[in-house]
Amino acid sequence: MAEEKKGFFSRLKAGLSKTRDNIVAGIDAVFYGASEIDDDFYEELEEILIMGDIGVNATNDIIERMKEEVKKKHLRHPSECKELLVESIKEQMRVGETAYDFENEQSIIFIIGVNGVGKTTSVGKLAGILKRQGKKVLIAAADTFRAAAGDQLAEWAHRAGVDMIGGADGADPASVIYDAVSAAKARKVDVLICDTAGRLHNKKNLMEELKKMNRIIDREFPDAHRENLIVLDGTTGQNALAQAKEFGEVAELTGVILTKMDGTAKGGIAVAIQSELNVPVKYIGVGETIEDLQKFNADEFVNALFDVETKEAETNESAEDCVLESNTSVENKVQNDSGVINEGSLETEDSAEQVLSENVVSQEGSNTEKSEEDNEEKPKKKKWFFWK
Numbered sequence: 334m335a336e337e338k339k340g341f342f343s344r345l346k347a348g349l350s351k352t353r354d355n356i357v358a359g360i361d362a363v364f365y366g367a368s369e370i371d372d373d374f375y376e377e378l379e380e381i382l383i384m385g386d387i388g389v390n391a392t393n394d395i396i397e398r399m400k401e402e403v404k405k406k407h408l409r410h411p412s413e414c415k416e417l418l419v420e421s422i423k424e425q426m427r428v429g430e431t432a433y434d435f436e437n438e439q440s441i442i443f444i445i446g447v448n449g450v451g452k453t454t455s456v457g458k459l460a461g462i463l464k465r466q467g468k469k470v471l472i473a474a475a476d477t478f479r480a481a482a483g484d485q486l487a488e489w490a491h492r493a494g495v496d497m498i499g500g501a502d503g504a505d506p507a508s509v510i511y512d513a514v515s516a517a518k519a520r521k522v523d524v525l526i527c528d529t530a531g532r533l534h535n536k537k538n539l540m541e542e543l544k545k546m547n548r549i550i551d552r553e554f555p556d557a558h559r560e561n562l563i564v565l566d567g568t569t570g571q572n573a574l575a576q577a578k579e580f581g582e583v584a585e586l587t588g589v590i591l592t593k594m595d596g597t598a599k600g601g602i603a604v605a606i607q608s609e610l611n612v613p614v615k616y617i618g619v620g621e622t623i624e625d626l627q628k629f630n631a632d633e634f635v636n637a638l639f640d641v642e643t644k645e646a647e648t649n650e651s652a653e654d655c656v657l658e659s660n661t662s663v664e665n666k667v668q669n670d671s672g673v674i675n676e677g678s679l680e681t682e683d684s685a686e687q688v689l690s691e692n693v694v695s696q697e698g699s700n701t702e703k704s705e706e707d708n709e710e711k712p713k714k715k716k717w718f719f720w721k
């Protein structure tokens with residue numbers, strides 16, 4: 334167990350190493366280089382945070398809070414402020430208790446965002462995570478706009494060992510959603526994840542398309558728990574924030590998947606998003622393979638970002654969810670589970686149905702292994718969903 338946790342934490346650190354260097358190198362110089370807590374100190378700190386993509390507004394908030402705390406606690410030396418900073422960012426970034434409720438309800442997850450940010454990849458990774466939890470997962474290829482988008486998703490369906498409903502290139506995405514929702518209901522699927530097109534250059538169309546899909550779900554499956562996760566590429570900095578704002582005008586965002594955090598992303602963007610939009614970062618992508626999606630853990634993320642040592646014992650339990658036993662076990666799963674690719678037509682659904690019922694045995698098997706936490710009676714919270 335300790336090994337697994339250690340593995341997870343080192344992975345996160347390794348994934349964030351480039352990111353971390355972008356903030357931490359400069360910030361330690363401010364905390365340990367300055368001799369007094371004065372205007373110069375605050376100015377340097379401000380500059381570093383803004384350069385680290387935390388953004389002007391979030392940085393101002395952070396500095397204001399820090400000034401108050403410094404006064405209250407009568408701090409004298411800049412080095413004493415690092416812990417203040419780390420703690421205040423952690424507090425701000427903590428994901429609410431209900432953030433992952435969709436895992437325990439019948440849910441429909443929309444994955445939205447502009448082209449190239451990692452939507453399709455994230456659908457595949459998320460399907461993999463949920464499948465490994467023993468859930469019955471279906472994915473919908475509602476990006477019919479980009480040629481071969483369906484093939485790309487089909488490949489992910491195969492890797493994750495889940496079924497997919499798709500449509501021909503150029504088909505009406507709403508019809509794919511209709512087919513997918515009907516199949517999800519008929520097959521008692523736990524989670525339906527919908528990949529969508531990322532055309533932001535035609536905002537009106539995109540808005541209409543998303544609204545239409547929403548109407549279909551409202552009509553066909555009103556009881557489903559709804560999630561709208563926006564995928565943002567962490568390496569695009571403040572652009573990511575602008576995209577989230579734009580999509581936020583179209584849809585009620587319930588969370589962020591921040592991708593490419595293994596690259597040159599400045600992790601501060603996660604702080605900026607949370608602070609400015611009040612939308613929690615729920616997952617981070619740290620690579621291109623199926624295991625490279627992790628639940629966002631504020632404490633670990635901020636520790637990794639500022640290179641704060643974490644005692645292994647303190648690592649959050651939720652982190653375990655995302656740790657694979659080993660790479661081999663995933664490969665085995667992929668080989669054993671035949672991900673049947675459906676073209677959205679009724680004839681092919683039957684064969685998928687068969688494969689699904691064959692899968693039931695193994696899925697029930699893994700259900701019994703669910704943690705005690707899952708068995709605990711949790712008050713069900715209905716998340717009301719509004720599409721603007």
Ligand SMILES: Nc1nc2c(ncn2[C@@H]2O[C@H](COP(=O)(O)OP(=O)(O)O)[C@@H](O)[C@H]2O)c(=O)[nH]1
Pocket residue numbers: 446447448449450451452453454455531564592593594595596617618619620621625
């Ligand atoms: N390094 C890295 N690459 C990623 C990550 N997520 C996605 N990608 C890559 O980003 C590219 C675009 O991803 P895709 O899922 O097709 O984006 P979409 O257009 O939004 O569906 C692909 O080459 C992915 O492999 C990540 O977390 N880290």
Ligand SMILES: [Mg+2]
Pocket residue numbers: 452453454476482528
């Ligand atoms: Mg895509």
